[in-house]
Amino acid sequence: MxxxxxxxxxxxxxxxxxxxxxxxxxxxxxxxxxxxxxxxxxxxxxxxxxxxxxxxxxxxxxxxxxxxxxxxxxxxxxxxxxxxxxxxxxxxxxxxxxxxxxxxxxxxxxxxxxxxxxxxxxxxxxxxxxxxxxxxxxxxxxxxxxxxxxxxxxxxxxxxxxxxxxxxxxxxxxxxxxxxxxxxxxxxxWDITSGFHEVNGYLKFHHKMDFVWLPLGEKGINNYYYPETRFTRGSKGYQVWIGMYWVQGYHDIVDVGLVSQFAIWDQNFWLGSHGSTDPYTYVDLVENISTINYKGYNAYLMYGGMVSRSDVEPYEEVVLRGFFITYYDAERDRTAIIYACATEENINEMIDELKSIVYAWNPR
The missing domain is CATH 1.10.1760 (Arp2/3 complex 21 kDa subunit ARPC3)
Structure with missing residues (x-):
């Protein structure tokens, strides 16, 4: 040869x-x-x-x-x-x-x-x-x-x-x-992605998160939606997020700090990639933590919120309110972190819609 x-x-x-x-x-x-x-x-x-x-x-x-x-x-x-x-x-x-x-x-x-x-x-x-x-x-x-x-x-x-x-x-x-x-x-x-249905008025995505979570040293995917009006100030869909992180391996689903870090780094990455030169996100409220059954999983539900920036110029500060649902899938060795939020001004109007979307999923 x-x-x-x-x-x-x-x-x-x-x-x-x-x-x-x-x-x-x-x-x-x-x-x-x-x-x-x-x-x-x-x-x-x-x-x-x-x-x-x-x-x-x-x-x-x-x-x-x-x-x-x-x-x-x-x-x-x-x-x-x-x-x-x-x-x-x-x-x-x-x-x-x-x-x-x-x-x-x-x-x-x-x-x-x-x-x-x-x-x-x-x-x-x-x-x-x-x-x-x-x-x-x-x-x-x-x-x-x-x-x-x-x-x-x-x-x-x-x-x-x-x-x-x-x-x-x-x-x-x-x-x-x-x-x-x-x-x-x-x-x-990737098999779970079929459990996320199309929602009228929302755009749906499935992305690998390895680069987004690079400083954390974590890997997984993000199954997420946002309204078509997400970038429109004055609309109830402004800055709305809803999705589920599907993280490789076991993570303590009760640890609020550990759970929220995935969302914090995701939000900061998103802001930076959309032009914000000073992205920041931090948790300012956690309340009403309870155990629930979500699709047959023993899960935790927690309400709260974060302070961050808008992804629309001039990148003003926004206060986000919503909820997390967390559980561990032992069969696939994955930690699920469900998140849904809207601005503080719109959360009361959006909360039922966000919950209906989350509870219609079948991520199994």
Missing amino acids: NNWKKRSIVILIAILYNVATRLLGDALHIPGFYDGLGIFLAASLLPLKWAIIAFIAIPLVLTSYYAVYLIALWIYVLIGIIYWIMKRKVTGKIGILTYILVPIAYALSWLTLYSYYTHTFKYFGLYLRMKGFYVLLFDAVASICLAEILSRTIAPHETIDLDLKRLSTIIVLGVVIAGISFYLVQVNE
């Missing part, structure tokens, strides 16, 4: 395993993305020009799973080139620096993208002290270790050795991991 074919196969294997580990992390609800394995594998085995092809191709392929990878493409080119250089220039005992500097570059790059997109560079120091930063560091270290194992399997004698048996085993294993993981992600993440 000539070098051109060998290098092409390495790129395909790098893409396959990158997709497989990204899906596996979501299937097992492991914090982090694990989307660097293929990058580090290509950097280990390929000349720079060929490796750069992989650095670009991998995030482009991943955009079919999560569109954020399109704006994050530069991160993978950057860390791929850094890793490629360090693998060849930093040897001996100081080679351990690769396991330190590359993860730091990876984590800082993601937080830089987040800060730029949300206009929150002034909080960058805070992000460095949050769980998400350390999750990204661990993610990159784990990806490097897995890439080292796979690269030594492909090139045990520092030359690419792709005999048919070894090649078949590597590809089949990658396909099996990716296939099973994709199925599990569909079952425990």
